[in-house]
Amino acid sequence: MSAYTKGRDAFEHGCYREAVESFLQAIALVNRNSPLDGEMQMWLVTAYQAAGQQQEAISLCRKLQMHAHWETRKQSKRLLYILEAPQLEKKSEWLTQIPDLSDVNEEDVNERMGVGTFTPSVPKPHPPEPEPIDWSQVDTKESNIVGVALIALLLVLGGLVWLG
Template identity: 35%
Template structure:
């Protein structure tokens, strides 16, 4: 196997691991290194760039993520184009205002004498979607047979209510 291709695959895997761990800054650097080594019009090049879109989103570089995703909508590989279109739709969606109650107050670590609360929100930990033979619109391949869960839950509910009535 070609040495350059091995380097790309190694950098891509390292970038994915960093991305999965939430180490977005390191992931951006590693994936940018992989991007500089790979043929951007190859499938692997598209996958590296899709991961980079997610890493950009993690470090609040939304404009860079959108720009790269828009480039990927013209990628030669159909799966990469479709995936980038889905991601682009999500990236361009309007951001909702989050109530303060949804945020977690964490004391600032810059000064122990004067801990002032700051608001922290988790970064998205999304991974590029993997292509599979099961399409979201094709439910004919899904197992839709009844597994009896509702009947069991209803039976337990009736037993509990009956027990409560009997005890009172």
């Protein structure tokens, strides 16, 4: 595996110091001022920055503004603008504090979260069915109120037809 590929892999896996070393080895092996040299050095700038070596990143970026390859010059100018930008102040209310959970064991978490205490609910019994109606016991003879209501309804309808 080439030093350049090894450096990119290390960078992508968060091993920034290892990436810096690999990029330095790779740059020593390529033709100076070639497009590949410019690409490798741009990777080195980002690796420096990710490794916390801000001054080295800025210094290299300034040198790359004079690189023979125009794309490298253009990219280094843009990256230098970002690297030299003032850092914004981070207010505490903007940040979320993540608690340290390194000394919490799994049993405590399960106990606090109620894991493992689930008991399935017992199905509710169906309400009893109503007793069937014994129609022989029900008085089904017409009451006077039904007759009076029917007569009143017929009178109202008749009046509407006669007037309408």
